[in-house]
Amino acid sequence: MDSLDHDVLTRARDWLAAGRRVLLATVVRTWGSSPRPPGALLALRDDGRAVGSVSGGCIEDDLIDRLHRDGLPATPQLVSYGVGAEEARRFGLPCGGTMELVLEPLADPAPLDALLARLAAGELVERRLGMASGRATLAAAHPEQGLAYDGRTLTSVFGPRYRLLLIGAGQLSESLARIALGLDFAVTVCDPREEYHEEWRVAGTTLTRDMPDDVVIAMRPDARTAVIALTHDPKLDDLALMEALRSPAFYVAALGSRRNNAARRERLREFDLSEAQVATLRGPAGLYIGSRTPAEIAVSIAAELVAVKNGVTPERVLPVAEAKAALELAADTLSSCAAR
Template structure:
């Protein structure tokens, strides 16, 4: 890999942009295709661009044959992450469990008494308002956002930002009655039915969870199902 390609790859990683390193096996010629794949590369073989987009979508590196040329496509995707709004008991159980399945977790809560290192050892804490924190972090297609605070002043701005983003998962803790009121507030903010249908609320799979640990398990299970495209990750709109 040339220094220029390495520098471009490092920059893509720093900005959480998916990238594909395409290597022609016959001669070692390389191209780095950064998401949006093919940007500024109008001279590139469109078949290579399509193969790179497929590799990004499936998160799968491998060899492809294009005409009579064999290419190895190496996918570089930003680490999947989970942004938790509300440093509550469920968040304390959820953060380490999500980390165990490969999600990089951050906790957002401006309440100093909740967001402490003692309650969340080793977890990055952002003690600012959710809309400010999410704007700083950025929400991409490798990001999940879950609100847990039960306070509209914290949860609603976070959901507003998340539903307007490419987040692969958006969830909110609360009863069906709470969810109905929340959806009405989101409509008032200007979100259409397609955006609101993305909201997993009540959050988590319906496993009869009781207590923070079981609720955390239900949330992580649904997150994994959505990431992997499993049927369990599909939720019917709440009545």
């Protein structure tokens, strides 16, 4: 769950606690292009004030008009936008996109208080809404779960923000941390080296001087955690990577050349990691975009990080190692042809 949706739930709870009524809109299905994905939230107060987003603004305006005209519904209801080309254009849905939303009336702050308390404790929470009854229940969720809607029940999954641990506080880490903050990751930077620690200037991050492997263990990486080693120093990187590769972290990567990463994999095997665990290490980190500068390398790594987070399969992206190998093969082929 991103910070915008957390803000929506918090603001809705505050409005309810102040005695207002609230309409909570959740995107449940999209077809074609759509401005916001399934799970996106919008809260409308009974006087038309809004927080959150389900589109570029046109659908929000229509929902506010609907609220002023009809008031809050008695029970949850499903609404659709963009079924026809004319309506899609009217509501700013690109390429003939279609969107379905569940509109849920809220009157009691207690259920949202309970949800927000569990999120503050770092839990991943499933919220099941009965469309006929309007009653919502909470339960523990699994990382692989996502939003589901079958016409009778809306199941939403809420959880803590994705976390990113950067090992090393150098220039590349600064660029990558700023990008990750913009992507709504909670960013922790670990570097016990005093000369790097004292020069860190990226607001919004958590900086620690503890040893990287201790930080990984303390963070207890889960399926919403990424760990990237950026120091080039095996004493700092390897033990932390070992702990990260043994965890459910969805992305574990290391900077360095292909040769250095091959040597790193050999060292990791000496730590009794399985071949399957070593194989999950992404190194050299990033997608091949011809990057040269720290900022460009940060873009490359962030692109791979987001691709893996969003479930993009490896054959649909071109990691650095494969891209460079392909370029070398092409160069060798050209040289061979020129020599004939």
